Amino acid sequence: MSKAINFHYVVDGDDFTSAGEASVDIKRKLRQLGVDPAIIRRVSIAMYEGEVNMVIHAEGGTVDVNVYEDKIEMILSDEGPGIANVELAMKAGFSTAPDYVRSLGFGAGMGLPNMKSYTDDMKIDTKIGVGTTITMVVNLK
Amino acid sequence: MKIRDIKELLNADVLCCEEELDKEVNSACGSDMMSDVLAYVKDQAVLLTGLLNSQVIRTAEMMDMVCIVFVRSKKPTEDMIELAKKLDIVILTTDLRMYNACGRLFSEGLGSSKVNGDV
Secondary structure, three states: OOOOEEEEEEEEOOOHHHOOHHHHHHHHHHHHOOOOHHHHHHHHHHHHHHHHHHHHHHOEEEEEEEEOOOEEEEEEEEOOOOOOOHHHHOOOOOOOOOHHHHHOOOOOOOHHHHHHHHOOEEEEEEEOOOEEEEEEEEEOO | OEHHHHHHHOOOEEEEOHHHOOOEOOEEEEOOOHHHHHHHOOOOOEEEEOOOOHHHHHHHHHOOOOEEEEOOOOOOOHHHHHHHHHOOOEEEEOOOOHHHHHHHHHHOOOEOOOOOOOO
C-alpha cells in the first residue's frame, strides 16, 4: 500500500494554551479530503488526547498523520520521561498528571483508554528516560 | 430547540457567531472536566461548562459541538472567542450556575441524548 498523504506537526510543549492546535488542523484537513465525519471525529479525539498528553508529560513532541486508502495512521513521538507502567496507565482513572492539570480540565486518567477506544489499533513503544511513541490506526472501511 | 432558545432560557449573552443562533440542537452536556467530555460524551451539540481556557473550545470542536455556554458569569478571553469564531462555535455566557442552567434546558426538552455508559 503506497503512502497517500502525510501531515507532520511539531507540538509545542511550553504552552498548554496551544495544545490541540494540530488536532484542530488535522480535523480541517480531513474534512477537505472528504473523509467520513464519524471517522474524522475518532481520529481527531484520539490525536487531541495524545497531543494533550505530550504537553502535560513530555514537553511536546511530533505528530505524523498518514492518510492511506484504507486507514489513517497517527504516530505521536516524544522524548519525554517514558511510561513506567503501561498496563496501569491504560486503566481508566489512573493518572500521574500534576494537580494543576486537573484545574485545566484534564488529568482524569482517561487519555490513553480513550485513545484506545476511539481507534482500531494502538501500540505504545516506551522507554524510561528516552521517550514514547504511540501509533494509532483508524480503519477507513 | 434552537441555540436562540438556549440564549433566552438562560438569559445569556452571545459573544460570537450570532448568525448561527437559528441552528437546531437536540442534546447537551455539562462538565468542567474536558477529559470526561472526550471520554463519555456522544453526539451532544451543546457544552455547558465553568472551565475557562482554550481547551474548552478545542474539546467542543473535537466533539463536533456547535455551542458552548459558560456558566457562573465566566467571560472567555479574546483569544478564545477568536478561536471559536474560526470554528463556527457559538459562545454564550450566563450568570446561572451549572445546575440551574442545565435544569432549565433539560426541563424545556433539551435532553442528554445517548451517553456512553448509559443503560
